[in-house]
Amino acid sequence: MIIQRVVLSSRPGKTGVPVPENFQTEEVTIPDKIQEGQVCVRTLYLSVDPYMRYRMNEDTDAEYLQAWQLSEVADGGGIGIVEDSKHTHLVKGDFVTSFNWPWQTKAILDGSLLQKLNPQLVDGHLSHFLGAAGITGLTALLGIREKGHVIPGANQTIVVSGAAGACGSSAGQIGRLEGCSRVVGITGTDEKCSILVSEMGFDAAINYKKGNVAEQLRDLCPAGVDVYFDNVGGDISDAVISQMNQNSHIILCGQISQYNKPMIYPPPLAPAIEEIRKARNITRERFLVLDYMDKHEAGVLQLCQWIKEGKLKARETVTRGLEKTGAAFQSMMTGGNIGKQIVLISE
Numbered sequence: 001m002i003i004q005r006v007v008l009s010s011r012p013g014k015t016g017v018p019v020p021e022n023f024q025t026e027e028v029t030i031p032d033k034i035q036e037g038q039v040c041v042r043t044l045y046l047s048v049d050p051y052m053r054y055r056m057n058e059d060t061d062a063e064y065l066q067a068w069q070l071s072e073v074a075d076g077g078g079i080g081i082v083e084d085s086k087h088t089h090l091v092k093g094d095f096v097t098s099f100n101w102p103w104q105t106k107a108i109l110d111g112s113l114l115q116k117l118n119p120q121l122v123d124g125h126l127s128h129f130l131g132a133a134g135i136t137g138l139t140a141l142l143g144i145r146e147k148g149h150v151i152p153g154a155n156q157t158i159v160v161s162g163a164a165g166a167c168g169s170s171a172g173q174i175g176r177l178e179g180c181s182r183v184v185g186i187t188g189t190d191e192k193c194s195i196l197v198s199e200m201g202f203d204a205a206i207n208y209k210k211g212n213v214a215e216q217l218r219d220l221c222p223a224g225v226d227v228y229f230d231n232v233g234g235d236i237s238d239a240v241i242s243q244m245n246q247n248s249h250i251i252l253c254g255q256i257s258q259y260n261k262p263m264i265y266p267p268p269l270a271p272a273i274e275e276i277r278k279a280r281n282i283t284r285e286r287f288l289v290l291d292y293m294d295k296h297e298a299g300v301l302q303l304c305q306w307i308k309e310g311k312l313k314a315r316e317t318v319t320r321g322l323e324k325t326g327a328a329f330q331s332m333m334t335g336g337n338i339g340k341q342i343v344l345i346s347e
């Protein structure tokens with residue numbers, strides 16, 4: 001059977017900006033017949049995520065991330081439907097997912113590496129399992145629960161950077177659901193700011209590309225910042241940390257502003273900011289959602305329930321077509337998405 005797939009055709013280098021041309025779509029033939037234990041799946045949705053920037057490097061500098069190989073198919077979070085099965089627990093028509101879904105239209109996969117999905121949990125909106133009801137929603141939920149120290153009724157202010165993205169938009173809403181009384185987002189366009197406030201219940205949002213972030217933060221967080229959900233690092237984080245309260249907490253989710261630079265993760269703070277952090281006893285512990293696998297199942301159920309109840313708004317930006325996957329990745333890395341960036345491969 002002839003299928004399409006996307007391979008990594010060139011590397012941007014550790015300091016280069018990724019471009020869609022780093023990827024190439026090609027046709028290949030896969031076997032018509034499957035073996036015992038295997039399933040043939042048709043891909044429905046692919047996820048593109050910031051961590052993939054490291055997979056484009058020859059060496060990812062992270063033990064839990066494998067580099068993509070040149071001329072080989074890329075992979076990441078994906079969802080598909082089983083079209084043929086020789087696996088005891090999967091039948092034709094089942095919806096399945098994996099963190100290592102190949103970027104191809106159809107694939108023959110080992111059934112034991114796939115997780116079955118229940119579409120009823122998301123009212124049939126399967127792509128949510130890659131976003132607000134999947135790994136980015138879990139990152140927001142578990143990041144806040146494990147590292148945020150949110151105390152209901154304590155009048156805490158949470159600030160979220162990268163606030164209109166997949167993790168950020170969930171984090172602001174979950175910060176409120178978990179008990180923060182003031183939620184302020186930082187993002188890159190006026191349109192995103194207005195969506196955060198009008199649709200997602202943020203109290204205020206700052207466009208970091210306009211005006212002075214520190215000044216706006218001072219106005220919008222008069223009681224200081226108690227919890228900071230950090231998706232971006234760099235100057236934005238320096239401005240937030242400077243306004244954090246004594247004994248406050250940083251949820252160190254990601255540092256996307258630094259991903260096109262060679263660095264150790266997490267990058268150390270600038271000396272003056274580190275001094276503030278220490279003097280105010282602000283925690284900044286590394287957080288990785290994959291370290292909490294035992295909490296994923298219950299977390300997904302909680303996220304699905306909030307989405308059904310309308311308490312958690314799950315925005316998506318959908319790009320159509322396998323050949324657009326590289327372009328969707330580049331667009332997400334440069335702010336083209338609102339909420340979770342999804343690639344629709346087939347319906």
Ligand SMILES: NC(=O)c1ccc[n+]([C@@H]2O[C@H](COP(=O)([O-])OP(=O)(O)OC[C@H]3O[C@@H](n4cnc5c(N)ncnc54)[C@H](OP(=O)(O)O)[C@@H]3O)[C@@H](O)[C@H]2O)c1
Pocket residue numbers: 049050051135136139162163164165166167168186187188189192231232236252253254255256257258287288289290332333334335336337339340341
């Ligand atoms: N710790 C974990 O386990 C874990 C799990 C998943 C994701 N993450 C991290 O969480 C962060 C968000 O991931 P996501 O999947 O939710 O992506 P996302 O926020 O949906 O998309 C990336 C967003 O980052 C913003 N951005 C890009 N360059 C920036 C810069 N130089 N300065 C400020 N903002 C910039 C852009 O929005 P603007 O328009 O606002 O610039 C863009 O839309 C990433 O750092 C990722 O690595 C961590």
